[in-house]
Amino acid sequence: TEPSEKMASFWVDRYLYPLRLCDDALRDVMARFQAEMVKGLGRDTNPTAAVKMLPSFVRSLPDGSEKGDFLAVDLGGSQFRAHQVKVFADGKQSSQLESKVYPTPKEVTEGNGAELFDYIADCLSDFMETKNLKHKKLPLGFTFSFPCKQTKLEEGVLLAWTKHFKVRGVQDTDVVSSLRRALQKHKDIDVDVLALVNDTVGTMMTCGYDDQRCEVGLIIGTGTNACYMEEMRHISLVEGDEGRMCINTEWGAFGDDGALDDLRTEFDRELDLGSLNPGKQLFEKMISSLYLGELVRLILLKMTKEGLLFNGKVSTSLLTKGKIEMKHVSAMEKDKEGLSNTKEILTDLNLFPSEEDCVAVQHVCTIVSFRSANLCAAALAAILTRLRENKKLLRMRTTVGIDGGLYKTHPKYAGRLHKAVRRLVPTCDVRFVLSAGGSGRGAALVTAVAHRLAAQRRRLHAALSPFLLPLAVLRDVRDSMRAELEYGLKRETQGKATVKMLPTYVCGTPDGTEKGKFLALDLGGTNFRVLLVKIKSGRRRSVQMYNKIFAIPLEIMQGTGEELFDHIVQCIADFLEYMGIKGARLPLGFTFSFPCRQASIDKVRTAAQNGFRWQLCVCLVKSYHPVLVISFLLGTGSNVCYMEDMKNIEIVEGNEGKMCINTEWGAFGDNGCIDHIRTKYDREVDEGSLNPGKQRYEKMTSGMYLGEIVRQILIDLTKQGLLFRGQISESLRKRGIFETKFLSQIESDRLALLQVRRVLRQLGLDSTCDDSIIVKEVCGVVSTRAARLCGAGLAAVLEKKRENRGVERLQITVGVDGTLYKLHPHFSRVLQETVKELAPQCDVTFMLSEDGSGKGAALITAVAKRLHNVGQK
Ligand code: BG6
Ligand code: GLC
Numbered sequence: 001t002e003p004s005e006k007m008a009s010f011w012v013d014r015y016l017y018p019l020r021l022c023d024d025a026l027r028d029v030m031a032r033f034q035a036e037m038v039k040g041l042g043r044d045t046n047p048t049a050a051v052k053m054l055p056s057f058v059r060s061l062p063d064g065s066e067k068g069d070f071l072a073v074d075l076g077g078s079q080f081r082a083h084q085v086k087v088f089a090d091g092k093q094s095s096q097l098e099s100k101v102y103p104t105p106k107e108v109t110e111g112n113g114a115e116l117f118d119y120i121a122d123c124l125s126d127f128m129e130t131k132n133l134k135h136k137k138l139p140l141g142f143t144f145s146f147p148c149k150q151t152k153l154e155e156g157v158l159l160a161w162t163k164h165f166k167v168r169g170v171q172d173t174d175v176v177s178s179l180r181r182a183l184q185k186h187k188d189i190d191v192d193v194l195a196l197v198n199d200t201v202g203t204m205m206t207c208g209y210d211d212q213r214c215e216v217g218l219i220i221g222t223g224t225n226a227c228y229m230e231e232m233r234h235i236s237l238v239e240g241d242e243g244r245m246c247i248n249t250e251w252g253a254f255g256d257d258g259a260l261d262d263l264r265t266e267f268d269r270e271l272d273l274g275s276l277n278p279g280k281q282l283f284e285k286m287i288s289s290l291y292l293g294e295l296v297r298l299i300l301l302k303m304t305k306e307g308l309l310f311n312g313k314v315s316t317s318l319l320t321k322g323k324i325e326m327k328h329v330s331a332m333e334k335d336k337e338g339l340s341n342t343k344e345i346l347t348d349l350n351l352f353p354s355e356e357d358c359v360a361v362q363h364v365c366t367i368v369s370f371r372s373a374n375l376c377a378a379a380l381a382a383i384l385t386r387l388r389e390n391k392k393l394l395r396m397r398t399t400v401g402i403d404g405g406l407y408k409t410h411p412k413y414a415g416r417l418h419k420a421v422r423r424l425v426p427t428c429d430v431r432f433v434l435s436a437g438g439s440g441r442g443a444a445l446v447t448a449v450a451h452r453l454a455a456q457r458r459r460l461h462a463a464l465s466p467f468l469l470p471l472a473v474l475r476d477v478r479d480s481m482r483a484e485l486e487y488g489l490k491r492e493t494q495g496k497a498t499v500k501m502l503p504t505y506v507c508g509t510p511d512g513t514e515k516g517k518f519l520a521l522d523l524g525g526t527n528f529r530v531l532l533v534k535i536k537s538g539r540r541r542s543v544q545m546y547n548k549i550f551a552i553p554l555e556i557m558q559g560t561g562e563e564l565f566d567h568i569v570q571c572i573a574d575f576l577e578y579m580g581i582k583g584a585r586l587p588l589g590f591t592f593s594f595p596c597r598q599a600s601i602d603k604v605r606t607a608a609q610n611g612f613r614w615q616l617c618v619c620l621v622k623s624y625h626p627v628l629v630i631s632f633l634l635g636t637g638s639n640v641c642y643m644e645d646m647k648n649i650e651i652v653e654g655n656e657g658k659m660c661i662n663t664e665w666g667a668f669g670d671n672g673c674i675d676h677i678r679t680k681y682d683r684e685v686d687e688g689s690l691n692p693g694k695q696r697y698e699k700m701t702s703g704m705y706l707g708e709i710v711r712q713i714l715i716d717l718t719k720q721g722l723l724f725r726g727q728i729s730e731s732l733r734k735r736g737i738f739e740t741k742f743l744s745q746i747e748s749d750r751l752a753l754l755q756v757r758r759v760l761r762q763l764g765l766d767s768t769c770d771d772s773i774i775v776k777e778v779c780g781v782v783s784t785r786a787a788r789l790c791g792a793g794l795a796a797v798l799e800k801k802r803e804n805r806g807v808e809r810l811q812i813t814v815g816v817d818g819t820l821y822k823l824h825p826h827f828s829r830v831l832q833e834t835v836k837e838l839a840p841q842c843d844v845t846f847m848l849s850e851d852g853s854g855k856g857a858a859l860i861t862a863v864a865k866r867l868h869n870v871g872q873k
Contacts (some may be wrong), residue, residue, distance in 0.1 A: 012363045015303065018265045019367050021374050023423060025263070029378040030385070030424060032259055037249065037386060043236035050257040051249055055238045056201050056227065057153040058246040058446055060770055061208045061215075065089050065721070066448035071138045071191060072440040073124060076145025076163065076199060078222050078289075078405055080104045080120075082127035083437075085444035095209065095445075097437045100127050113169040117182035125186045137190040139451055141443030144175055145199035145223065147250045153450055156196040162252060163223045163290055166276050195447045198248040199403070200227035202439025205446050207401025211433055214399040216383060217246075217442075220376055220413070221404025223281075224288040225252055228383050231390050242773045251379050252284030260286075267298045274321060283379070287372040289326035289406040295368050297324040300361060309357050317349040324349070329365045330410045372406070373413050377420030384421070384428045391754070396428050403435040456722050460774065463717060466679045467781040471837060473677060474792040478838050480673045481796035485663065491650040498670040499663055503652045504641065506660040513537050519588040521568065528552050528568075530575040532586075548575050637695075638666050638702035638790065638818075642797055645804050665793055666698030674700075681712040688735065697793070701786040703820040707738025709782050714775065723771050731764030738763070744823040746779050786820075787827045791834025798835065798842040810842040817849040 021029070039045040040053030067089035074081045079101050086096040102123040108116055128134050146165065148156030155176050161167065170178070176196050183191050197205075204217025204227055215229040227248045233241040254260065260282060271294055272278055272285055285291045301318045303309045317323045332342040339358040346353040346361060353361065380400070388396040407413055418432055435442070469477075487493040488501025515537040522529040531547040550571040556563050576582050641662045647655040668674065674696065685708045686692055686699055699705040715732060717723040724732070731737055745759050756772040767775065794814070802810035821828055828846070835844055 012303075012308075012360045012367075015308070016299070016364065016367045018263075019267075019371050021263070021371060026374055026378040026381075026420065026424060029260075029263070029375060030382045033251070033254060033379045033382040034386065036254055036259065037382065040249070041230070041234055041236060041247075046237060048257075050253050050255065050259065051251055052147060052149075052159065052253065054147060054149060054198075054248040054250060055235055056198065056246040056248050057150050057238075058195075058197065058201055058205070058449075059232075059243055060449050060453060061212065061229075062205065062445045062449055066445065066452050068448060068451065069136075069138055070444035070447050071124070071128075071133075071140040072143060072202075072443040072447070073120060073140070074143040074145075074199070074202070074438060074440045074443065075104075075120065076143070076165070076223070077219075077438075080123070081438065081440060082124055083440035083444065084127075084131050084133065085441055087445065087448050095441060097441050098131065099437070099440065100130065102126075109165045109167065111167060113167055113173070113178060114182075116167045116170065117175075117178045118185070120179060121182035121186055124183070124191065125189050128189050128191075134188050135190070137192065139194045139447045140191045141195045141197060141202075141440075141445075141447035142176065142179060142193055143197050143199050143202045143439045143443040145219070145225075145439075147248070147253075148175065148196065148198070150196065153195045153446070154193060160277070160280065162277060162281050162284065163288075164276065194450050195443065197439070197443045197446050198225070198227060199439045200225050200248055201246050201446065202442035203403045203435045204228075204246065204401045205442030206403075206435045206437065206439060207399065207433045207442075209441070209445055210436075211399045211401075211431070213397065213431070214401045214433065215387065216380070216398065216400040218376075218380060218400055218402045218407075219404045220288065220372075220402070220407040220417075222288060222290045223252055224284050224376065224404070224406075225250060226380060226383060228387060230386075234390070242776065243769050249383070252281040252288070254283035254379065255286075256280055256282050267295055267302070270298050271295055283375070287375055289404070292326045292329055292368060292372060292406065293324040294322065296329055296361075296364055297321075299364050299368070300324075303360075303364075309360060310351055310353060313352075315350045317351065326406060327409070329369060332362050332365045333369065334411050369406075369410060369413060370416060373416040374420050377417050377424060380417075380421055381424035384425045384430065388425075388428060394427065397431075398428060399431040399433055401433050401435050403438060408434065459720055460717065460722060460777075463713060463720075464778065464781045466677075467785045469677060469785060469788055474788055474834065474838060477674060477677070477789060477792040478795045478799075481665070481668055481793045482799060484665075484668055484673070485796060485800055488663070489644070489648050489650060489661075494651055498667045498673075499665050500667065501644075501649075502662040502664055503649055504660040504662050507657055517584075517586055519572070519586045521572070521588065521590045523568070523590070528571070530571055532575075532579055532581075546579060548578060550574075637704065638698045639663065640665055640794065640797055642801065648804070663797070666695045666702070668793065669696035669700075670694055681709050681716070684712045685709050697789070701790050701793075703740035703743075703818070706782050706786055706820070707740065707743055708735065710738050710743065710775075710779055711735075713778050713782070717774065717778070723774055724765065724767065729765060734764075740819050741823060743779050743783060744820075744825060746776055747783060748825045780826075783820075783824060783827055784830055787830035788834045791831045792838055794831070795835050795838035795842075798839045798844065802839075802842055808841065811845075812842060813845045813847050815847050815849050822848065 033051075036049065036051040037053060039049040040051045042049075046053070066087050068087060070085045070087065072083040072085060074083065080103070081099050081101050083097055083099045088094045088096075108119050124140075125134075128136075144156065146162055147159040149159055150156045155174050157174050158171050160171060176193050180193055183189065183193070200217040200219050202217070203219060204214055207217070208214040217227045219225050225248070227246050229244040230247045232238065232243050232245055235245055235247065238245065255264070256279065264282065264286070268282070268286055271291055272282065274294075275285065275291075286295075297318060300309060301314065304312060304314050304318060306312075328345050331337075332345055334341055339355065339362065342358040342362050343353060346358065351357070384396070384398065384400075387398060388394075407417070414432070418430075421428075421430055481499070484497065484499040485501065487497035488499045494501070515535050518533045518535070520531040520533055522531065528550050529547050530550065531545055533546075534544040536542045552564075552567065556567050572588075573582075576584060639662070641660050643658040644661040646652065646657050646659055649659055649661065652659065669678075670693065678696065678700070682696075682700055685705055686696065688708070689699065689705075700709075711732065714723060715728060718726060718728050718732065742759060742763065746756055756776055757767050757769070760767045760772060760775060765775075798810065798812065798814075801812060816828075821831070832844070832846060835842070
């Protein structure tokens with residue numbers, strides 16, 4: 001460079017100093033924008049936030065299964081276009097795009113609303129005519145690149161015009177209905193506006209179709225803006241916590257509340273005052289192509305006025321708004337052409353530049369466009385950091401889809417932007433992908449996804465709606481259960497009754513005077529346990545327990561009775577030795593969680609089923625609580641026992657006092673009385689079980705089977721192509737993969753979907769985000785139905801108790817045990833709500849049994865001993 005050129009750039013540099021932003025300044029901008037995003041997302045802070053963070057109601061990226069013919073119109077960039085998009089579900093993610101550009105004269109961009117929408121409809125009609133699409137019903141995606149408040153995909157209220165648009169009577173109205181109205185005037189076309197999308201969203205979709213990692217859409221054109229996929233749980237303005245939704249940040253408005261005032265120069269202020277929307281879109285005005293040339297002009301004008309350029313000669317072109325455009329800036333910055341472009345452009349503007357002038361002007365251009373790229377990079381870096389933090393990753397690979405004239409046509413812009421982003425967020429490996437064919441293709445894809453999802457939703461609903469039992473149906477269930485309870489108690493009907501109502505010969509609940517040492521066994525749940533229970537009575541009433549878990553090998557579990565009982569005795573002997581009381585003589589209580597016909601408290605006959613292949617239930621009162629009269633078990637199996645008046649128990653002699661009845665309600669429905677509410681999935685689970693046709697109610701309500709129901713539904717949905725990309729994996733074929741604990745985890749509200757996916761991965765199921773939403777929903781309907789059915793059954797028992805006592809209102813405590821009840825995040829709540837609805841005259845206190853049924857067995861033994869002693873006396 002000549003010394004004179006050096007001089008020029010020195011002066012220009014000093015002059016333009018405030019336009020230069022070092023990395024620290026950019027990091028500061030980045031931090032400010034991060035704060036702006038948080039503000040825009042918060043329910044309380046959103047109303048005063050400058051950056052509006054608008055929910056787009058676009059939740060899913062294309063998955064390649066979309067197909068069909070779609071239309072799109074694209075309004076708001078430098079070109080107004082109509083598109084026809086053919087999407088093929090051919091596994092190659094291909095689509096075909098045909099477009100036509102229409103002019104947007106000032107009468108359209110600054111006229112009135114009705115004219116604008118009529119014009120769009122006319123252009124579309126013309127387009128359909130040329131493409132031979134008239135009389136074909138087609139879905140349309142509307143790319144409308146202005147800030148719109150949406151409450152659903154196919155609606156959007158314009159918040160404000162930006163850029164070069166200022167059309168009367170449109171602000172605060174829904175642009176989709178306006179477009180629909182205009183389209184209706186064309187009787188010869190049939191277009192269904194299904195989606196309204198911002199150009200950023202359209203761009204993200206266009207790029208996302210080719211690169212599944214794309215989760216940011218960026219526009220640096222006439223205007224500037226970005227969108228990205230945000231976690232639903234952070235979007236307080238939209239219901240629901242599941243999955244992600246694309247947020248249109250409308251970052252052009254960053255700074256409208258003064259947040260960037262320290263960075264804005266006198267030129268920025270002057271430019272703003274002369275714009276269509278003073279005070280608005282201040283960030284956009286420092287960046288986008290609509291304003292870039294103007295900024296350069298204002299700087300050149302001032303410098304000329306101060307004698308720094310063109311010999312101080314202010315020509316009319318320098319005084320004319322809009323005379324210098326982005327295309328001039330781009331051309332002047334082309335290094336390869338040296339100064340020739342610059343010279344030519346300035347000469348065309350009647351500026352008669354010297355060599356020095358050319359160098360200085362080129363420098364001004366560089367500084368202005370560099371600042372633009374840097375500012376954009378800072379805001380984008382904030383978005384990327386947020387994405388990475390949302391995913392709880394230290395490093396992230398992601399793709400940004402980009403469009404816009406400034407980015408595409410300026411010779412150095414893209415390089416500068418990429419470099420700055422990589423400097424500002426070294427923890428993100430970013431791929432920048434240029435949107436091929438603009439945002440129209442993406443808008444069509446959004447429309448196609450909406451189309452596909454609506455169809456999928458309908459099918460999902462069809463599969464799951466049989467699980468949603470209305471209250472009237474639950475009332476019927478309660479009433480049939482009630483009738484079954486009576487059959488089981490009556491002598492004539494007892495033989496044929498499905499709900500067996502087995503007498504337990506437990507006639508008293510603990511009264512606090514029991515004492516001594518007892519042994520207990522607990523067989524039939526997840527573990528076999530032997531317990532030693534020490535009970536103290538009187539003022540220092542307490543229960544101490546010692547227990548040991550023993551394994552029961554499968555061959556014994558499904559072997560002969562003799563082997564089983566020999567094994568049990570061996571375990572007891574080991575336990576006594578372990579406790580250091582070998583050879584002690586102690587009373588023993590046996591929790592035997594299978595249906596037993598008892599002749600007295602210590603004589604039992606099982607319903608002779610093969611080996612361990614009995615139904616699973618627990619049949620003992622288990623809690624040390626004087627008012628406890630109903631006990632309820634929900635874990636592997638499902639059952640209830642309660643204290644019944646002896647006079648109602650026809651098959652046991654005697655009318656005095658009460659006896660505990662083990663209802664064995666799991667068998668409810670085995671006579672077909674609830675078949676109308678069983679789904680095909682229930683039937684499949686039943687058929688695949690060890691005891692087909694038996695324990696039908698239990699199979700709809702207990703932990704051992706709920707996971708299986710879920711699995712059957714998932715298999716069916718996968719077959720229908722609604723899940724796991726239609727692929728039934730090996731793991732999904734495995735019976736029993738969904739244990740209660742997994743269901744409980746999946747349904748936990750605190751779990752983000754990412755974690756749900758992790759749980760599924762543990763189970764060998766590779767899920768997408770959408771898959772995990774569906775899986776969670778499936779688990780939800782299955783467990784809710786179970787809780788509601790249990791509630792209906794319990795209401796029947798409670799009502800019976802109330803009538804036995806002959807009271808208007810029943811105050812009662814129900815003891816509950818079982819992993820499903822204890823671990824599941826919603827089960828107990830839903831069950832209690834149902835009980836309230838179906839037994840409104842009962843005030844129920846639910847009490848969790850802490851130590852399982854072993855302690856109860858010991859207590860019953862203690863009660864038996866006490867009563868026995870009393871009898872002897
Ligand atoms: C186009 C998109 O490619 O880019 C438009 O299809 C978008 O939706 C436009 O608005 C932005 O760039 P420009 O330079 O045309 O404003
Ligand atoms: C303006 C609009 C915004 C659009 C952007 C790019 O900022 O308000 O909606 O995305 O321009 O076209």
